[in-house]
Amino acid sequence: MSYLSTLTTDAAFARYEAVRGRLPETAFPARSDHLKSLAEVADRVDAFVLDAFGVLNVGQTPIPGAVERMAQLRAMGKKLVVLTNAASDTRAAALRKYHRLGFDFSADEVVASRDVCAARLDTHLTTGRWGAISTEIDTFADFDADVVRWTAQTQPQVDGFLILSSAAMDTATYTALRYALTDQARPLLVANPDIVAPRETGLSCEPGFFAHQLADEAGIAPHFFGKPFGNAFDDVKKKLSGIAPDRIAMVGDTLHTDILGARAAGLKSVLITSFGLFAGCDVTPYINRSGIVPDIICPIT
Ligand SMILES: [Mg+2]
Numbered sequence: 321m322s323y324l325s326t327l328t329t330d331a332a333f334a335r336y337e338a339v340r341g342r343l344p345e346t347a348f349p350a351r352s353d354h355l356k357s358l359a360e361v362a363d364r365v366d367a368f369v370l371d372a373f374g375v376l377n378v379g380q381t382p383i384p385g386a387v388e389r390m391a392q393l394r395a396m397g398k399k400l401v402v403l404t405n406a407a408s409d410t411r412a413a414a415l416r417k418y419h420r421l422g423f424d425f426s427a428d429e430v431v432a433s434r435d436v437c438a439a440r441l442d443t444h445l446t447t448g449r450w451g452a453i454s455t456e457i458d459t460f461a462d463f464d465a466d467v468v469r470w471t472a473q474t475q476p477q478v479d480g481f482l483i484l485s486s487a488a489m490d491t492a493t494y495t496a497l498r499y500a501l502t503d504q505a506r507p508l509l510v511a512n513p514d515i516v517a518p519r520e521t522g523l524s525c526e527p528g529f530f531a532h533q534l535a536d537e538a539g540i541a542p543h544f545f546g547k548p549f550g551n552a553f554d555d556v557k558k559k560l561s562g563i564a565p566d567r568i569a570m571v572g573d574t575l576h577t578d579i580l581g582a583r584a585a586g587l588k589s590v591l592i593t594s595f596g597l598f599a600g601c602d603v604t605p606y607i608n609r610s611g612i613v614p615d616i617i618c619p620i621t
Contacts, residue, residue, distance in 0.1 A: 325524075325525050326516075326519075326521060326522035326523050326524055326525070327515075327516050327522075327523045327525065327529075328523070329523065329597060329598060329601055332515055332516040332523055332597065333575075333597075333606055333609075333610075335515050335529070335532070336515055336574075336575070336576035336610075337576075337609070337610060338532075339515075339532045339535075340576070340610075342532065342535070342544075343548055343576060343580060344548055344549065344550065344580065344581065344584040345584070346580065346583045346584040347583070348583055348611060348612060348613040349613050349615055350613070351613065352591070352607075352613055352614050352615060352616060352617045353615065353616045353617070354616075354617050354618075355616055355617070355618050356618065356619070356620075357385075357389065357618050357619075357620050357621065358389055358393060358569075358571065358590070358618060358621055359389065359392060359393075360618070361569055361571075361590055361616055361618065362393060362396050362398060364567075364569070364588070364616075365398070365567050365568060365569040365588060366398065366399065366563050366567045366568070367398060367399035367400070367401065367560050367563050367567065367568045367569070368393055368398055368399070368400050368401070368568075368569050368571055369401045369402075369403045369556055369560075369568060369569065369570045369571065369582075369587065370390075370400065370401070370402050370403065370571050370621075371402075371403060371404065371405075371547070371570075371571060371572035371573060371574075371577075371578050372402055372404040372406060372414075372418075373404070373405075373406070373517045373518055373573070373596060374518050374572065374573025374574070374592065374595050374596020374597060374599075375571050375572060375573055375592050375595070375596065375621050376390075376402070376418070376421070376423065376621070377421055378518050378519070378520060378595055378596065379518070379519040379520040379521075380417075380421075380520070381421075381520065382421040382422055382423075383595050383620075383621055384620075385620060385621065386423075386621045387421070387422040387423055389621050390423060390424070390425075391424075399560060399563065400425065400429055401429050401430070401431060401556055401559055401560060402418070402425055402429060402430045402431070403431045403547065403552060403553075403556055403570070404430070404431070404432050404433065405433045405512045405513060405514045405526075405546040405547055405552075405577065406432055406433070406434070406512065407432065407433050407434035407437065407484045407485065407511035407512040407527065407545075407546070408434075408454070408455050408458075408484060408485035408487060408512075409434075409455075410434070410461070410462045411427065411430055411432045411434065411435055411462070412427070412462075414430060414432055415427055415430055418430075428559070429559075431552065431555050431556050431559065433511050433512055433513070433545050433546025433547070433552055434462075434484060434511050434512075435462070435555070436511070436545045436546055436551050436552050436555050437482070437509055437510075437511035437545035437546075438462060438463050438464070438465075438511075439555075440545065440551065441463070441464075441465045441509070442465070444480060444507040444509060444543060445465075445479055445480045445507060447479075448466070448478075448479030448480065449466045449467070449468060449476075449477070449478045449479055449480075450463075450465055450466065450467045450468070450478060450479070450480050450481065450482050450509075451467075451468060451469075451470030451476060451478030451480070451481050451482070452467050452468065452469055452470055452481075452482040452483075452484050453470060453471075453481070453482070453483045453484060453485065453486075453488060453489060453493060453497065453527075454469055454482075454484040454485050454488065455484075455485050455487050455488065456469075456488065458484065458485070467482065470497075471488065471493060471496075472490075472492040472493045472495070472496035472497075473492075475496060475500065478506070479506060480506050480507040480508070480509065481497065481500070481501070481506060481507070481508045481509070482509050482510075482511060483508070483509070483510045483511065483512070483527040483530065483531055483542075484511050484512070484527070485512075485527065486512075486524070486525055486526050486527050486529070486530060489525075489527075489530050494530060494533075494534075497534065498534055498537060498538050501534065501538050501540050502538050505540075507543065508531065508534065508540055508542045508543065509542070509543050509545065510527050510528060510531040510542045510543065510544045510545065511527065511545050511546065512526055512527040512528060512546055513527070513528040513531075513544040513545070513546045513547065513548070513549060513577065514526040514527070514528045514529075514546070514547075514574075514577060515528045515529045515532065515576075516529065516597070518573070518595070518596045518597060518599065523597070528544070531544070546577075547572070547577040547578055547581040548576065548577045548578070548580040548581025548582075548584060549581065550584065550585060552581065553581060553582075553584075553585035553587070556568075556585075557585070565585065565586035565587050566586060566587070566588060567588075568587045568588065569587065569588045569589075569590050569616070570582030570585075570587045570588065570589050570590065571590040571592060571621070572589075572590070572591065572592065572596075573591070573592050573593075573595060573596025573597050573598065574596065574597045575591070575597075575606060575607065575610055575612040575614075576610070576612065578591070579591055579612050579613075579614045580612050583612075583615075588615045588616065589614045589615045589616070590614060590615065590616045590617075590618060591603065591614035591616070591617045591618070592618055592619070592620065592621055593617060593618070593619050594619045594620050595620075595621075603617070
């Protein structure tokens with residue numbers, strides 16, 4: 321498998337269920353409320369936390385009506401925060417992308433799992449060098465640590481590994497990383513826990529996919545940063561201090577990251593079904609099989 325491989329919704333769902341033991345545990349409501357869009361959710365909450373892929377955009381394309389909805393929610397006085405598991409790009413690059421798509425978010429309104437990870441590196445390695453599986457153009461300038469790009473060809477000596485992007489993940493890189501981790505135990509930090517992401521071409525394999533496979537095959541315990549893990553929601557709550565968690569809606573397209581993470585953090589969970597992971601599918605069997613029941617289901621953002 322490589323970044324270019326795509327999974328079906330069924331395969332992605334099965335994989336998330338298979339790794340459920342590595343995800344947070346929480347309780348869910350007995351049933352969901354069905355509403356038309358986030359406009360109807362607005363009078364139940366004071367803030368919206370928005371997943372990007374599947375809620376605001378699919379790949380490089382904005383979801384129809386999402387730009388207008390954000391403007392509408394803002395006009396109603398709602399606080400907005402984007403919480404994305406994207407770790408390939410810096411937050412500045414992510415922000416430029418949102419602006420290119422037509423959104424007006426400020427830097428202070430974005431929590432990226434890359435930053436969630438970067439802020440916690442020293443709890444895993446106080447000194448030493450990190451080897452990053454990253455895009456070719458990553459300079460790691462936003463990391464306050466010694467980080468070098470690590471590839472199957474270069475394999476620099478490092479004290480820990482970061483998976484920031486699956487864009488460079490291929491069989492050679494995966495195999496080299498697996499051997500390196502088996503050869504010498506070192507921390508493996510994963511800045512994007514997602515198994516898949518919706519792109520124009522289908523569901524791409526993301527860092528979480530490869531990290532869980534490494535955990536299965538090499539018996540290592542990766543450290544995940546981003547949804548559904550508490551570290552990402554801790555950073556969001558800091559931005560929304562003063563608002564009670566149950567007056568914050570987490571809006572996402574995946575059960576095992578957005579909805580599970582929101583519930584574990586005490587936030588209201590809203591599943592968007594027309595775009596992203598469950599686009600074109602009836603989501604009910606997936607909810608029944610996983611037991612991950614959103615508070616609210618909306619077809620569109
Ligand atoms: Mg998503």
